[in-house]
Amino acid sequence: METILVLAHTENDGSLAKPVREALHAAAMLHKSLAGSKLIVGLIGDNVQAAANAIAAGPVTKYFGVTGADFSQSRYATDAAAAEAVFKAAQATVVVAPATSRWARVLPGVAQRLGGRADTHVTGVAVADGKISVSRWYYRQRMEGALTRAQRPWFIGVDPGSQIACDCGAGIAVVEMVEVNLTDANKRTTVVGIREPKADAQTIRPDAQLLFVTGAGWTKKQADGQTHVPEAEKLILGFLKNSRASLGSSKSLVDLGGEGQAVLPFLSHLNQIGQTGATPRHAKGLSTCCHGEEPHTVGWRFIGERRAISLDPNCGWARGKADVLYVADAFAVVAKVNELLAAG
Numbered sequence: 001m002e003t004i005l006v007l008a009h010t011e012n013d014g015s016l017a018k019p020v021r022e023a024l025h026a027a028a029m030l031h032k033s034l035a036g037s038k039l040i041v042g043l044i045g046d047n048v049q050a051a052a053n054a055i056a057a058g059p060v061t062k063y064f065g066v067t068g069a070d071f072s073q074s075r076y077a078t079d080a081a082a083a084e085a086v087f088k089a090a091q092a093t094v095v096v097a098p099a100t101s102r103w104a105r106v107l108p109g110v111a112q113r114l115g116g117r118a119d120t121h122v123t124g125v126a127v128a129d130g131k132i133s134v135s136r137w138y139y140r141q142r143m144e145g146a147l148t149r150a151q152r153p154w155f156i157g158v159d160p161g162s163q164i165a166c167d168c169g170a171g172i173a174v175v176e177m178v179e180v181n182l183t184d185a186n187k188r189t190t191v192v193g194i195r196e197p198k199a200d201a202q203t204i205r206p207d208a209q210l211l212f213v214t215g216a217g218w219t220k221k222q223a224d225g226q227t228h229v230p231e232a233e234k235l236i237l238g239f240l241k242n243s244r245a246s247l248g249s250s251k252s253l254v255d256l257g258g259e260g261q262a263v264l265p266f267l268s269h270l271n272q273i274g275q276t277g278a279t280p281r282h283a284k285g286l287s288t289c290c291h292g293e294e295p296h297t298v299g300w301r302f303i304g305e306r307r308a309i310s311l312d313p314n315c316g317w318a319r320g321k322a323d324v325l326y327v328a329d330a331f332a333v334v335a336k337v338n339e340l341l342a343a344g
Ligand SMILES: Cc1cc2nc3c(=O)[nH]c(=O)nc-3n(C[C@H](O)[C@H](O)[C@H](O)COP(=O)(O)OP(=O)(O)OC[C@H]3O[C@@H](n4cnc5c(N)ncnc54)[C@H](O)[C@@H]3O)c2cc1C
Pocket: 214, 215, 216, 217, 218, 220, 222, 249, 250, 251, 252, 253, 272, 273, 274, 275, 276, 277, 278, 288, 289, 290, 291, 292, 293, 294, 295, 296, 299, 309, 310, 311, 312, 315, 328, 329, 330, 331
């Protein structure tokens, strides 16, 4: 009989982020499919009552909490100690946790301490023949594998964006507090601040409906024999502002900066989509001024509907990689789209 523990950390304001609700949805599905199983939530943070209350109407049977200022920040030693203590209190066999940056670096280590196993980047969980099975992608998202494990405890890190978020509903939860004895060594690391781009410079938006991808063509010589980088910048930023799309890039375009060529200053390697870049999840994707080569399109694995604008009717997008290819000048198309978006 499985005891399923969802491990979660609260945000700075005490709330639960969407990836936690996604992990909870996956765990609740396991709980429902496994007769006699228990579903427990372990919350870690400065104060966890509000977070527990926010999901109290869901199928969870018991809540554990580790609270206090020492647990408000992301720190390996304290997070690992808290996770281990909650795990022992819950007497869990399976741990389901959102693969946030905070948990992703802690949970495999906790699994090791407890003699368990950890699977990362899980995008699906299911029960078949009474056994839990998880699926994940391999070889840069080209192959999907499903696996089961006899080993317990089993730590399952669920990739954010891969599940429906549990709409558990609010109520009043009774949280049983778990004491964690920390030593000074556990508290050696301190988070002194967070450096992040200004809100209007933040171009990566995982929750956006649309992924807008720019390619090297935006910086290439155009029909008049000239490059038009400032105009490209204006058009792309205008589109992002109006559509609230997330911004991706081909490798060629982000690499140009390192080669000293004129590029779009708001792009970094974090925007890169593909085999050596990211594989974001969005309902739709629009590629502009980009060839659609295989290493690039690997990054489009989880994009629902793919469209592209390229001047080249023989580009990779035309060979079956896009649902719709517009053979057109992206400067002209995006200028017109921006005009329509601004008017509407
Ligand atoms: C091991 C390996 C890993 C790689 N990993 C990645 C990766 O993770 N991500 C990635 O992106 N690439 C990756 N690449 C590189 C990839 O193979 C391509 O070289 C790259 O994606 C091409 O970028 P691009 O399409 O922007 O540029 P280009 O190939 O130069 O294409 C530019 C396109 O813009 C079009 N264009 C120009 N002007 C306009 C206009 N006005 N309107 C419309 N279209 C216009 C042109 O017709 C052309 O099709 C990898 C390569 C290797 C070998």
